[in-house]
Amino acid sequence: MTHDHDHEHDHDHGSELSEMQLRVRALETVLAEKGYIDPAALDAIIEAYETKVGPHTGARVVAKAWSDPAFRQALLADASKAVASFGLLNRVGDHLLAVENTPKQHNMIVCTLCSCYPWEVLGLPPVWYKSAPYRSRAVNDPRGVLADFGVKLPADTQIRVWDSTAETRFIVLPMRPAGTEGWSEERLAALVTRDCMIGTGLPKDPKEAA
Amino acid sequence: MDGIHDMGGMHGFGKVEPEKDEPVFHAPWEGRTLALNRAMGYTGIWTIDQTRAGIERLPADVYLTSSYYKKWETRLENMIVDLGLAGRDELEAGHALRPGKPLKRKLTVADVPNTLSRGTFARPAQAPARFKAGDKVRTKNIHPPTHTRLPRYARDKVGVVEAIRGCHVYPDTVAIGQGENPQWLYTVLFDGRELWGDATDPTLKVSIEAFEPYLEPA
Numbered sequence: 001m002t003h004d005h006d007h008e009h010d011h012d013h014g015s016e017l018s019e020m021q022l023r024v025r026a027l028e029t030v031l032a033e034k035g036y037i038d039p040a041a042l043d044a045i046i047e048a049y050e051t052k053v054g055p056h057t058g059a060r061v062v063a064k065a066w067s068d069p070a071f072r073q074a075l076l077a078d079a080s081k082a083v084a085s086f087g088l089l090n091r092v093g094d095h096l097l098a099v100e101n102t103p104k105q106h107n108m109i110v111c112t113l114c115s116c117y118p119w120e121v122l123g124l125p126p127v128w129y130k131s132a133p134y135r136s137r138a139v140n141d142p143r144g145v146l147a148d149f150g151v152k153l154p155a156d157t158q159i160r161v162w163d164s165t166a167e168t169r170f171i172v173l174p175m176r177p178a179g180t181e182g183w184s185e186e187r188l189a190a191l192v193t194r195d196c197m198i199g200t201g202l203p204k205d206p207k208e209a210a
Numbered sequence: 211m212d213g214i215h216d217m218g219g220m221h222g223f224g225k226v227e228p229e230k231d232e233p234v235f236h237a238p239w240e241g242r243t244l245a246l247n248r249a250m251g252y253t254g255i256w257t258i259d260q261t262r263a264g265i266e267r268l269p270a271d272v273y274l275t276s277s278y279y280k281k282w283e284t285r286l287e288n289m290i291v292d293l294g295l296a297g298r299d300e301l302e303a304g305h306a307l308r309p310g311k312p313l314k315r316k317l318t319v320a321d322v323p324n325t326l327s328r329g330t331f332a333r334p335a336q337a338p339a340r341f342k343a344g345d346k347v348r349t350k351n352i353h354p355p356t357h358t359r360l361p362r363y364a365r366d367k368v369g370v371v372e373a374i375r376g377c378h379v380y381p382d383t384v385a386i387g388q389g390e391n392p393q394w395l396y397t398v399l400f401d402g403r404e405l406w407g408d409a410t411d412p413t414l415k416v417s418i419e420a421f422e423p424y425l426e427p428a
Binding site for chain 1: 218220225229235241249258265274300302309310311318323325332359360410411413417419421
């Protein structure tokens with residue numbers, strides 16, 4: 001927590017860190033002694049989010065949709081079912097929707113009320129996604145938000161913002177970059193960034209990735 | 211509730227500042243806090259909407275000045291104390307001073323892989339859907355002091371039903387202990403100018419996921 005990226009953090013990072021370490025340790029000890037939780041299960045959850053669950057899964061899904069028209073159709077029809085059929089995850093929760101960028105429309109995902117995010121395919125949300133600047137501005141100034149990410153879209157592209165106000169979850173299917181004809185799914189997946197699946201970024205330039 | 215959490219459209223929070231190569235957790239206590247919340251949620255003592263309401267009830271100044279996981283930690287302490295699962299004296303002592311209450315189940319290492327996927331919130335319908343794709347609807351002008359998922363910026367606005375998403379647990383009642391009360395869920399699409407006025411970028415469209423009780427015909 002040496003970064004000043006998060007406006008929500010207390011200013012005195014050092015003291016928050018030690019205070020929070022102590023508070024969380026006390027809470028965990030009480031809950032374990034009461035018999036409510038098993039600390040080993042906590043270790044397993046943390047390990048899963050640090051090593052297994054992440055945007056690499058979403059990137060594989062996008063690369064497959066770019067390569068396989070039948071999968072793309074299935075993904076847009078029912079993303080929960082399509083991602084489950086892909087076999088990357090043991091199980092996929094319901095209500096996952098894939099929304100497709102086109103030359104006419106760019107999609108962006110936000111949760112203005114809290115931090116809803118498609119954990120299964122993108123992992124835990126980054127700090128900026130949960131921050132007040134993003135949550136406040138995505139719905140009324142998405143082009144300004146895109147500028148914060150260094151992204152500029154044509155003035156006539158329609159911007160479609162999806163506010164995740166219920167249990168539906170969204171993943172953006174970006175446009176396949178030109179110049180990737182004949183690329184394997186693995187190579188394509190390397191172009192798919194987390195941000196381009198949220199709609200705050202675009203896939204990597206194939207020339208730079210090559 | 212019309213709380214500080216309902217941030218859509220507010221001014222004054224500044225630029226979005228992405229962090230390069232952001233770690234999954236910025237400190238070990240953040241991971242412990244996430245895992246503690248998941249493990250306690252697994253015991254079945256509260257629903258996702260009750261936990262959201264727990265964050266929304268934090269005082270506005272605490273909400274704005276606490277990091278994300280600090281909010282989670284504070285919320286967890288509050289809910290545990292409110293439900294009588296532990297006392298403040300125990301949290302301060304850092305040890306249980308009394309035996310725990312029996313809970314429905316406890317998360318084990320073997321269960322963890324299955325908790326990584328989301329459950330379903332779809333439920334059998336209590337009545338046929340009132341709206342269909344293409345219908346013009348107006349969102350209600352409601353200001354409940356309790357949990358709701360209709361954001362302020364999208365109240366009393368005219369939009370179009372784009373899709374029906376099924377019948378789901380209704381957050382507004384489940385959060386206050388009045389049952390799942392399943393309701394039809396719709397994607398409702400608004401023109402940016404309907405939400406923000408004529409000076410708005412004409413290429414902007416915004417959708418919310420709206421439960422049927424939030425909507426009336428327009």
